[in-house]
Amino acid sequence: MSVRVGEVSWWWRDLGGAPERRPALPGSMDCDVCVVGAGYTGLWTAYWLAKAGVDVVVLEREFAGFGASGRNGGWLSGLLAGSRERWAASHGADAVVAAQRAMHAVVDDVAAVGIDCDLVKAGAMTVATSPVQMERLRESLAYEREWGFGADDWRIDGIVPLPVDGALGALYTPHSARVQPAKLVRGLAAECERLGVRIFEGTSVSDIRLRRALTPFGEVRAPWIVRATEGYTAGLPGLRRSLVPMNSAMVITEAGVADRVGWTSATTMLDGANAYCYLQRTADGRIAIGGRGVPYRFGSRTDRAGEVSPATVDELRGRLVRLFPDLADVAIDHAWAGVLGVPRDWCPAVVADRARGLAWAGGYVGDGVSTAFLAGRVLGDLLTGHRSTWDRLPFVGWQSRRWEPEPLRWVAIRGIYAAYRRADRIEEASGRSSKLARVADRLAGH
Numbered sequence: 001m002s003v004r005v006g007e008v009s010w011w012w013r014d015l016g017g018a019p020e021r022r023p024a025l026p027g028s029m030d031c032d033v034c035v036v037g038a039g040y041t042g043l044w045t046a047y048w049l050a051k052a053g054v055d056v057v058v059l060e061r062e063f064a065g066f067g068a069s070g071r072n073g074g075w076l077s078g079l080l081a082g083s084r085e086r087w088a089a090s091h092g093a094d095a096v097v098a099a100q101r102a103m104h105a106v107v108d109d110v111a112a113v114g115i116d117c118d119l120v121k122a123g124a125m126t127v128a129t130s131p132v133q134m135e136r137l138r139e140s141l142a143y144e145r146e147w148g149f150g151a152d153d154w155r156i157d158g159i160v161p162l163p164v165d166g167a168l169g170a171l172y173t174p175h176s177a178r179v180q181p182a183k184l185v186r187g188l189a190a191e192c193e194r195l196g197v198r199i200f201e202g203t204s205v206s207d208i209r210l211r212r213a214l215t216p217f218g219e220v221r222a223p224w225i226v227r228a229t230e231g232y233t234a235g236l237p238g239l240r241r242s243l244v245p246m247n248s249a250m251v252i253t254e255a256g257v258a259d260r261v262g263w264t265s266a267t268t269m270l271d272g273a274n275a276y277c278y279l280q281r282t283a284d285g286r287i288a289i290g291g292r293g294v295p296y297r298f299g300s301r302t303d304r305a306g307e308v309s310p311a312t313v314d315e316l317r318g319r320l321v322r323l324f325p326d327l328a329d330v331a332i333d334h335a336w337a338g339v340l341g342v343p344r345d346w347c348p349a350v351v352a353d354r355a356r357g358l359a360w361a362g363g364y365v366g367d368g369v370s371t372a373f374l375a376g377r378v379l380g381d382l383l384t385g386h387r388s389t390w391d392r393l394p395f396v397g398w399q400s401r402r403w404e405p406e407p408l409r410w411v412a413i414r415g416i417y418a419a420y421r422r423a424d425r426i427e428e429a430s431g432r433s434s435k436l437a438r439v440a441d442r443l444a445g446h
Contacts, residue, residue: 028218042228044376065185071338078175133272231339
């Protein structure tokens with residue numbers, strides 16, 4: 001079977017292909033809040049604002065869910081992105097713990113909205129296949145215990161319920177669910193429209209100025225403009241160095257492959273490597289696996305078609321076969337890529353600048369399916385002036401420094417991911433932990 005590459009993700013293909021586009025902006029107009037970007041961040045923000053009775057217009061260059069929201073690995077994860085230590089230094093440890101607890105709650109909160117998206121809360125596990133990886137899992141568990149998270153949040157299982165070859169153990173958290181991401185974003189857009197949100201697609205925003213979003217069809221004027229562009233933020237004037245668009249590639253097998261190796265649960269999975277891959281079992285028994293591939297393109301460029309190189313397809317297929325050797329003859333049905341937004345310190349932010357009437361959220365570093373829900377809820381409170389515990393979370397108002405200019409940015413990012421891969425090869429050959437991965441972590445700003 002030939003591999004379909006690019007176009008849209010398999011998630012959209014599962015729904016019949018890219019959706020028919022909504023009409024473009026018909027001309028200049030006014031509203032209470034204008035949201036730029038119809039991914040998870042923009043749509044959850046619109047959802048919470050509309051529930052509060054706010055008149056919201058959403059502008060989207062392609063179609064709702066075109067970007068990472070319709071291309072990701074389908075992990076609705078309770079992981080808190082960012083650096084606990086950085087946030088504790090500025091907000092205190094209690095605020096960090098509160099933020100992590102809020103992320104744990106997101107999994108059930110999204111489920112409670114009731115969107116049909118194949119959501120199954122079955123937890124997530126990181127599986128170790130070598131003593132070095134097992135030791136890292138023990139260190140991770142000790143770290144969670146230091147922050148006060150007990151066995152109900154994290155535990156190590158010596159018997160791995162997923163049929164991974166050579167598995168020595170796994171670090172498990174129940175705070176995670178599998179979703180079909182395109183179903184989630186499609187259903188969310190429909191919920192927004194049911195609440196009165198106006199979504200205009202095929203409408204690019206060339207610039208965001210004081211309480212105005214400029215498009216080829218006119219401008220939208222509002223007391224608040226929300227920038228919800230995540231991995232595509234670098235394409236807006238003056239923002240090229242604010243968030244790096246990091247590429248992540250995915251491939252997916254034919255239906256029923258998971259059943260062949262005995263993977264019957266909806267538990268999502270990471271492998272224990274430094275340059276890790278992430279996997280899920282889909283509702284129809286496929287295995288979807290993703291990893292960085294080519295992590296970054298010079299000048300913060302983004303690939304509109306989501307194409308994946310044959311080398312990346314082969315690499316991801318090879319990693320799948322190493323984890324499940326019985327799939328040596330497995331066929332890859334589809335391959336695609338998307339971009340996620342990465343700030344210089346790897347810490348997401350939710351910001352509302354009342355003086356400028358400008359708000360934004362993003363920088364989720366790969367945990368956007370869940371973090372965007374919380375960010376949208378927080379923005380809903382900030383923009384309506386409703387004070388709550390949300391706006392005291394450490395990522396609210398967070399400011400990251402800008403990335404280095406080119407060519408330093410390209411050299412550093414490509415070098416960091418090469419170091420992670422080199423560290424994995426060293427560990428595999430020597431059986432000992434490689435310091436190279438820790439050096440790469442420091443260079444990356446983790």
